[in-house]
Amino acid sequence: MPCGAPSLTKAPSVRLHRSLPGISRYRFELRCDTVVLEPIALRTERSRSNGSTSRTEDRIRARRAGTVMFVNVAVLKETQPHERRVALVPAVVARLVKLGARLHMQCGAGEAVALPDQAFQDVAFTANRRELLRDADVVLAIGPPALGAIDEMKAGAILISFIYEHNEPALVERLLERKITCFAMERVPRISRAQSMDALSSQSALTGYYGVQLGATHLNRVLPKITTAAGTIGPAKVLVMGLGVAGLEAIATAHRLGAVVEGYDVRPETAEQAASLGATFVDTGVDARGKGGYARELTADERLKVAAALTKHIAAADLIVTTAAIPGKASPKLISSGQAAGMKAGAVIVDLSAEGGGNCDDTVPGQTVRVGRITIVAPLNVPSLLGADASNLYAHNAFNLLALMLKDNIVTIDWSDEVLAKTMLTHAGAMHDDAANHKSAQTAVKVA
Numbered sequence: 001m002p003c004g005a006p007s008l009t010k011a012p013s014v015r016l017h018r019s020l021p022g023i024s025r026y027r028f029e030l031r032c033d034t035v036v037l038e039p040i041a042l043r044t045e046r047s048r049s050n051g052s053t054s055r056t057e058d059r060i061r062a063r064r065a066g067t068v069m070f071v072n073v074a075v076l077k078e079t080q081p082h083e084r085r086v087a088l089v090p091a092v093v094a095r096l097v098k099l100g101a102r103l104h105m106q107c108g109a110g111e112a113v114a115l116p117d118q119a120f121q122d123v124a125f126t127a128n129r130r131e132l133l134r135d136a137d138v139v140l141a142i143g144p145p146a147l148g149a150i151d152e153m154k155a156g157a158i159l160i161s162f163i164y165e166h167n168e169p170a171l172v173e174r175l176l177e178r179k180i181t182c183f184a185m186e187r188v189p190r191i192s193r194a195q196s197m198d199a200l201s202s203q204s205a206l207t208g209y210y211g212v213q214l215g216a217t218h219l220n221r222v223l224p225k226i227t228t229a230a231g232t233i234g235p236a237k238v239l240v241m242g243l244g245v246a247g248l249e250a251i252a253t254a255h256r257l258g259a260v261v262e263g264y265d266v267r268p269e270t271a272e273q274a275a276s277l278g279a280t281f282v283d284t285g286v287d288a289r290g291k292g293g294y295a296r297e298l299t300a301d302e303r304l305k306v307a308a309a310l311t312k313h314i315a316a317a318d319l320i321v322t323t324a325a326i327p328g329k330a331s332p333k334l335i336s337s338g339q340a341a342g343m344k345a346g347a348v349i350v351d352l353s354a355e356g357g358g359n360c361d362d363t364v365p366g367q368t369v370r371v372g373r374i375t376i377v378a379p380l381n382v383p384s385l386l387g388a389d390a391s392n393l394y395a396h397n398a399f400n401l402l403a404l405m406l407k408d409n410i411v412t413i414d415w416s417d418e419v420l421a422k423t424m425l426t427h428a429g430a431m432h433d434d435a436a437n438h439k440s441a442q443t444a445v446k447v448a
């Protein structure tokens with residue numbers, strides 16, 4: 001319901017006082033128009049067997065019966081500078097409602113991606129952030145929320161968002177203090193079963209695509225071979241460095257646009273992946289496979305060996321897209337100032353690792369700079385620049401994660417589920433590793 005419209009009719013309030021894990025006895029306390037169960041509110045709807053009845057009719061009937069329960073899911077307007085994405089899109093609303101969620105959003109949360117409040121059916125809107133947070137059992141967000149937002153959440157509530165704990169020590173401290181169960185989207189394990197929840201991948205794929213588009217607009221030449229009566233223009237040479245999700249998408253995009261593409265990574269398995277997308281792999285002879293499919297840092301000797309092998313490929317490229325990253329570390333430097341000075345006049349580097357400091361010595365994160373004869377473009381928060389698609393994919397990722405816990409109008413966290421256990425950042429006042437002990441005693445915890 002858009003802001004300014006009358007608020008939704010709410011069920012009478014029911015307050016649950018938990019006795020023991022497993023909860024066998026309940027004491028209900030009626031309050032005006034709010035339902036809060038500790039540590040998390042659970043709301044069950046008495047009967048929705050007749051699928052033809054409207055939600056309003058259901059609510060009225062349930063209100064009379066006094067037994068309607070839902071899980072309150074709140075979505076805030078993002079507060080980070082330049083963040084345009086929103087964690088909920090209309091396509092996901094009906095699916096969440098079906099699982100028993102009652103949805104609330106902050107007015108204007110989707111405006112930056114052309115989703116006005118009116119586009120969301122079955123969602124209650126309010127301008128009051130405090131109210132949203134106070135009543136929420138689950139808060140969905142994209143970027144790490146402000147400290148004040150965590151203070152407003154009730155103890156035991158669930159937060160699902162990107163956190164990046166190393167950048168947010170104060171926030172993590174507050175999550176622990178407030179006993180928030182936080183699922184950090186960057187922690188979703190990279191396993192087949194979790195692919196539909198893997199927001200790192202969905203956002204990185206968009207980043208890789210956009211990196212090539214951005215580079216193309218800064219080049220003073222075209223990417224494909226073009227033949228005219230006046231003559232033929234040869235295809236541009238594109239070098240992609242770092243072949244994770246973003247790098248492979250960049251290769252695919254540059255190849256589709258007709259460029260001649262090369263790819264380089266320190267994980268040898270990427271050679272076959274690059275080839276399958278139409279790129280030639282630059283083999284530097286260095287194998288720096290790390291743990292869990294990620295790369296490790298190179299030694300000083302390895303860096304010299306790589307630099308020697310790459311210099312001529314860097315010099316030949318019209319466009320370079322860099323995406324190299326090592327989890328928890330600053331971005332590795334792949335292009336020195338000397339190598340950049342040896343590039344063709346008019347060449348462009350798009351550094352997609354600016355968030356971690358960048359892959360080039362001359363990168364200025366968040367800026368586009370002319371360095372000698374070349375241009376280095378280093379955008380921050382690239383998925384936000386494609387906010388509509390990025391929000392859509394993220395909202396589906398978050399829904400798929402929440403769907404593991406939200407069934408029949410109840411949130412149940414099964415800690416024996418690898419995806420939930422590994423994605424959890426904080427729970428019951430403990431950090432992931434410490435919380436693991438707590439969890440092992442309770443394989444299926446009903447958070448209610």
Ligand code: NAD
Binds near residue numbers: 195198243266298
């Ligand atoms: P990432 O963003 O952590 O890093 C990007 C790339 O940079 C990686 O390919 C890495 O090897 C490379 N890199 C690091 N240091 C480098 C250097 N000095 N020179 C060149 N390249 C360097 O990567 P990502 O996209 O998050 O993917 C990480 C891993 O997760 C990959 O193995 C990927 O295949 C895997 N993955 C698996 C799944 C799944 O199975 N569900 C989903 C997504 C990703």
